[in-house]
Amino acid sequence: MNAPVKLSKQEARSARMRERILTATLDSIHELGYQNASTTEIASRAGVSRGAMLHHFPTKEVLIGSAVESLLEAEITDLRGIADDYAHKKLTIDDFVDYLWSRFSGRLFMITIDFLSSARTDEKLREAVIPVSLNFHKSLNEIWSQFFTYRKTSPHKVQILLNTTLCLMRGMGVQTIVRNDAEYYDGLRSNWKTILHRMLDEDADDERRDA
Known part of the structure; x- marks a missing residue:
């Protein structure tokens, strides 16, 4: 196993600054919406100058793409842990x-x-976020397949x-914007x-017949 790379103090400070900027970007989008999440607002939340932020992320599209990538990479890590728990019979498909x-x-x-x-009408943003979104869904496909x-x-x-599961979840997620009803979504x-x-029981019956 390769030893972890040790960062210099300057590299470590730079990495921490990037992390603060990315976190501030995601928080700003969540609270204010993409259109209102200005680079000035993000820099203020991160506690850095706008010039320092632009040194790391020269355009808003690059910043958004990097922030989304960090968000989805963290999500993929969590999903892999969930899939591993299922493989070891710690979770059920219902839990997933x-x-x-x-x-x-x-x-x-x-x-x-x-x-x-x-991104639907912003070509630069679309070019920045679509690759990381596709990578997330590719990883999700791989993880889902482990359940079978x-x-x-x-x-x-x-x-x-x-x-089908994802389409249902997306539709329900959108509906939460106009309908706050936990019992309804539980149903x-x-x-x-x-x-x-x-559907899974049908597969189990087929397996028994083929045995």
């Missing part, structure tokens, strides 16, 4: 659905939906189940879990 809902009903989703909406390692579910069906999730288990 609930975990996804916690992400689609909170800060992560509200930040991503805001910059994605802006011991089943004979076809890869196509695995993808259908994942994307939708419960219904989807029932359907999901029914």
Whole structure:
């Protein structure tokens, strides 16, 4: 195993500054929206000069892309831990659905939906955020597939189940903006879990017949 690289004091300070700027960027988008999250506001929140921030992130698009990348990389790390817990039978597929809902009903989703909406008509922003978004979904596909390692579910069906789950979560996440009703969302999730288990039970029946 390679020894961790030791940073100089200057490199460590620079890394901490970058982290503060990225955190301030995400907080600003979450609280103010992408359009109102100015570089001046972000620099103020991070406690750095605008010039120092521009040294690390020369344009707002580069800054947003880097902030989103850091957000999604942290999310991928968490997801891998969840998938590992499932593989060791510490969690069920229901737990994973609930975990996804916690992400689609909170800060992560509200930040991503805001910059994605802006990216629809902002080519520079789109070029900055789409690659990291695609990488996140690729990693999510890989992690989801781990839940079916011991089943004979076809890869196509695995993808259908994942994307149906994600579409449901996105729709529910958007609806939370206009409807604050925890019982309502609990009911939708419960219904989807029932359907999901029914489909998985079909696979289990097929496995028994083939045995």
